[in-house]
Amino acid sequence: MTPRTLTPAEEAFVALSVHCIECPGCKVDLDRTDEQPECPIAEALYRAWFDIWRKEVRR
Numbered sequence: 001m002t003p004r005t006l007t008p009a010e011e012a013f014v015a016l017s018v019h020c021i022e023c024p025g026c027k028v029d030l031d032r033t034d035e036q037p038e039c040p041i042a043e044a045l046y047r048a049w050f051d052i053w054r055k056e057v058r059r
């Protein structure tokens, strides 16, 4: 893997991914069929990523 500079959207996406791996509230239980409770931190990170991504796409 060659190191390269991440775009702000990629950085925000990595932050969201890392959170979802490390946060116990975000761990997906595959045996559960009912709605998973929303994690407010994950939602905030997702919204932050989406905002940046949308601006990058508009350029």
Ligand SMILES: [Zn+2]
Pocket: 019, 020, 023, 024, 025, 026, 039, 040, 041, 042
């Ligand atoms: Zn979480």
